[in-house]
Amino acid sequence: SSELTQDPAVSVALGQTVRITCQGDSLRSYYASWYQQKPGQAPVLVIYGKNNRPSGIPDRFSGSSSGNTASLTITGAQAEDEADYYCNSRDSSGNHRVFGTGTKVTVL
C-alpha cells in the first residue's frame, strides 16, 4: 500500500478551481512533485518543490504544502486538464521513493 494517499476522484466545472491533495508523514520533511497522466501516455511533471512549474506548464497549475499534506491546485480548469494526477516523494524512511494513489480529475 502507498504511503501517500490521494482522493480517488474529483470533478470540477469548466473554468472553476480544483484542489487535489496528497497526504503522508514523509511530506512533513520532503517536498512532493506532481504528475499529470492522460490515457495511454507517460506521466508529465507539472509541479515540483515548493511551487515550481517546468517550462511549458500553464500557470493555472500551482502547488502548496502544509504539515503532512501537499496540494496541487488548478485555477480555471480547462477541458484538457482532465487526467489522472499523481504525487511523488520519499517514503517515511526517506530512503525510497513512493507515488500517491492517484486522483482522477473530471472537468464537467
Next chain:
Amino acid sequence: QVQLQESGPGLVKPSETLSLTCTVSGGSISSYYWSWIRQPPGKGLEWIGYIYYSGSTNYNPSLKSRVTISVDTSKNQFSLKLSSVTAADTAVYYCAREYFAAGILYSYWGQGTLVTVSS
C-alpha cells in the same frame, strides 16, 4: 532534448525473468539517477528502483529480492531484470530520469512498454 526509449519482450512466462533496457539519447547517462517505474493496467504508478550512473542502486523494498538494475555507460543504457514473475507483474514499465531540485522529480520519461506475464 533528452529522450528515453524502453525495449524488451512484451510477453514473459510465469516464473521467468523480465528483462528491459532503456536507451538514453540526446544527453549523457552520466551524472544522473535513472529509474524504473511501472503501472499495472488500470492502476497507479509504482516506483521500482533507480541506479546512479556510477552503479549504486536503490530498490523498492517490496520488490528488492527480485529486482536488479544495471547500467552500461558505454551504450548510454540502463536495464531492469525482475525475476520469478507472476501475473501481478503485468504492467506498463517506464524508464525515467530522476533529478533533485527542491525534491525529487522525474522530468524525462520513456513512452512506456507493456509487459504481459502469461503462459
